[in-house]
Amino acid sequence: MGEKLKKQFDPAATLQEVESKFEMFQILNEEGKIVNEDAVPDLSDEELVELMTRMVFTRILDQRSISLNRQGRLGFYAPTAGQEASQLASHFALEKDDWILPGYRDVPQIVFHGLPLWKAFLFSRGHFVGNQIPEGVNVLPPQIIIGAQYVQAAGVALGIKKRGTADVAITYTGDGGSSQGDFYEGINFAGAFKAPAIFIVQNNQFAISTPRDVQTSAKTIAQKGIAAGIPSVLVDGMDPLAVYVATRDARERAVKGEGPSLIETMCYRYGPHTMSGDDPTRYRTTDIDNEWAAKDPIVRFRIYLEGKGLWDEQKETEVIERAKEEIKAAIKKADETPKQKVTDLISNMYEEKPYNLQEQYEIFEAKESK
Template identity: 50%
Template sequence: MSKKSTTKLDLVSLVKGYKDSFPFYQVLAPSGEIVHSDLEPKLSDEELSTLMKRLVWARTYDKRVTLLNRQGALGNYAPGGGQEASQIATQYALGEKDFFAGTYRDLAPLILHGLPLEKAFLWYKGHMKGNEYPEDLQAYAPQVIVGGHITHAMGVAFGMKKRNKKSIVLSLSGDGATSQGDFYEGINFAGAYQVPYVAVVQNNGYGISVPVEQQTAAETLAQKAVAAGIPGIRVDGMDPLAMYAAVSTAREHALAGKGPVVIEALTYRFGPHTMSDDPTRYRLAEELGEWEQKDPLVRMRTYLSNKGLWTEEQEKEVEESCKQEIKDAVAAIGQVDKQKVSDFLKNMYEVSPQNIQEQIAEYEAREMKENG
């Protein structure tokens, strides 16, 4: 700035008023009507029905696993009800060889990506076998550390680029992840090397109990991508068609060698953060009621019913099938051997040092004595 200039520098305008620069993309209104036909994905009737089946399956899964948690059959659970569009429609847009990296709340899309249901339940119980994945499964185990998987996902995408693979990496995270250093480091590296990576941030309004506006002064989470020199967009995270369209477009962008994309999905979790959380301490019932009017299953059900592609009988069939799958998985994990301390020690090193070998021998002797 010239020394003779009398223009005052408005610092506030440098960071405020940019929300409109990141428009809100929506295809399907809460009423079930198409509001932006130009953004509507080109899905066949069969593909639309399949997407709906997956949404219903995920909602049923969420309700049943919540019940299993209350019964003490599974460990602590992070409900995903309400976020089916940002989870399931997102995964539905991926290719078979694309890599998926999710959080502790994203087990449903991980299962639909190929994780055996039995493995998911073993993971909930903290069993080592819950992390033993089939070799052809393109996915990481659910990340519990907030934002910890962003750099890992970026690393896989970097490897894909180096090997000229025609696939991408997609990560799901919550809004809280964008307040972590891992997020910035991951997207900055991804942007610098233009890797095939799509980071979907599920902005459900709260990082556990902390509102987004208390986590960051940024007006949107999408704008955080700008600092890394990559595109950032905002999408109706309660709209399955908008999420599918956004992720499909971002995937094509990444596959074309144009680099990563950040998608902020504005969504809401109907239940608590986890089953040990009480959301009534920080959320009003009126707020929950307003978001329930935007339910992704309701709008998709209305949309498909009007097209003659969905019936109540189809929905019940999916629900009953999911319940049976869960029943079978619970029975299966009951047959898995209980974990032993000696096994934990054996898994600690590829080649155990002397002190660990001694501990293994000690615990094996104890375990043999206890088992008669």
């Protein structure tokens, strides 16, 4: 191919140019030092402390949930340790009336958005009460089908636009979820209708056991949003300040009518994909674990807040003890909830039961009354 034509037609160079634009946005580095002074958000001391409190609470919740799962007192559970900044800092940029459409690992966000913790525990157990969201709490139950929440978020965001309210819909998936068809359909639909949606991809490096570079040849997941014509950014997902700023910016543009955004947060899950038999030692090395442990979001934020005189060991201990007590009370309330019955499932499915389910209902009702 001649040089003149190559300048006019070089798809490979175009791809490289697009990929080169996605440099990771960071404000607080691994050592807890500000490296991007101009981007530091205007958060009050009280807000900084509150964000740290939520992150520490979530780490304790994760530890306790793993223990409860091993005891057989919880059902399905996806560990969250390592992703606290990605989850809680993005949520911190939201308003109460915004809608959250979570994936199965995103329970912390919906708890801090108003879902009672005891109901979150019941969700894990598969109990229908866990999916009964209190009035005024704008969340959907965690989506187990990978990527499906992206299509739902696009629809909710379009509904918000049609209502004319200054709210957004935010949703989360992992790097593996970005290879699902629903992911592309969701961001494309939202982009076409300029719906106020924020799509977050928590790139924790492994889709269960599949490394990110195996499940897609894209250099970044953020660049996939460009194909849908929506602003996209790559963020240090272990940096709470950077995640907050990126989400706040996306929300501000969305409520102005500028449409959706895609945020890729580079993070890591310290534990297994879920507690349902996954063994991360089979596909992750100790060196990789140690590399990401050195980037811990709580450690770096702790150093930053200590330097500002806002945090100390005593304050963290108080948060930890309070978290343990709240978790203990929540699991007790979940335990006291009447066990789910087969007749409950049938009644919840249909307002008017078809004849075959009516027959089954009567059979199980008789068994349950004994």
